[in-house]
Amino acid sequence: MTEEKEITSESNGQENKESNVDEETDLDSAIIRQVEYYFGDVNLPRDKFLREQVKLDDGWVPLEILIKFNRLAKLTTDTEVIAASLLKSTSGLLEVSDDNKKIRRSPEMPLPEMNEERRKELLARTIYAKGFPKDISLDELMKFFKQYDEVENIVMRKYQDRQTKKRIFKGSVFATFKTKEQATKFMEAKDVKYNDTDLIILWQENYLQQKQEEYATRKEKKEKKNKDKDANEEKDDFKLPTGTVLHFTQSNEKMKREDLKESLDTLGEEIAFIDFKVGDPEGWIRFAKENSAKQVAEKIPEGKLRICDTDVVFKLLEGEEEKNYLEKTVEEMAKRRKNQKNFKQNRGKNFKGRQGRKRKQDDNGDATPAKVKAS
Known part of the structure; x- marks a missing residue:
């Protein structure tokens, strides 16, 4: 009789578990998404604190630790609720301990090694999108991208306000899709909008290259401007009177x-x-x-x-x-000054080098005496 009760109980538990999966709420989805982000391929390699926690107990991390993380704490600090939500996940990324007190990344899904090949692979499925409202939340962004496909990570690009020192959202994001195919599907979509605003979308690699070119152009212009300024200042230094x-x-x-x-x-x-x-x-x-x-x-x-x-x-x-x-004279005077300045700088370096060099030693290990000029 007892054995029959136990079997019945187990059967009921299985039914309840399947029922829980069907009854996943918005809160469950938000908790699953947030915790799986913490332990995901993108965040975990760069999260120093969480990596240290993972090393302490065969990968297990107490939920009491995780509820100190801001975004999860905003959803709930009830560890029982968190455990119950994670049990409804179907990704296979996380395991929940028998006592529902700890979780860990599944040993069957080891963390990919972060090397050059891995960085290129991430870059290949990451896009840049601009045109979002400055007051949009991460949850709203997640909801927006979910209509296209599964997004693994979203980075809200921010800058620091000089006066308030607060971090302010720029209106643009880097979004990493789960696969290259999903990212390509998003990039090929026509008229991508957020509300009524057309979004500017680029592959992250193309965006970064564009920014590098813009930076190089600005740097070149700045150097030219400084060079012209220095040249004008030198000419002003050598301003010559007329009628001479x-x-x-x-x-x-x-x-x-x-x-x-x-x-x-x-x-x-x-x-x-x-x-x-x-x-x-x-x-x-x-x-x-x-x-x-x-x-x-x-x-x-x-x-x-x-x-x-x-x-x-x-x-x-x-x-x-x-x-x-007179203009030709000024140019020549400036050139001579520059050459003299360079000569003095190089002579100073060479002098220090000679001073610092040890004298050659003879076979006995004694330094060879310095040459003495004949009197």
């Missing part, structure tokens, strides 16, 4: 800059630079003060001076001629 340049021609192959300077110094204006090399048939003399070349030109009879037994013919640069010469 005399051009000259001469035929003495031995004339030197010193000869020119000695003759022109007698005319009373400070010379900034003489652009001339021995043997050149022409050259330029740039004076330091505004319009000083004009004053010198007025002091040169008929524009000629006798220097080193040669007539040197001078002409004041004006207008476009002067402008072009």
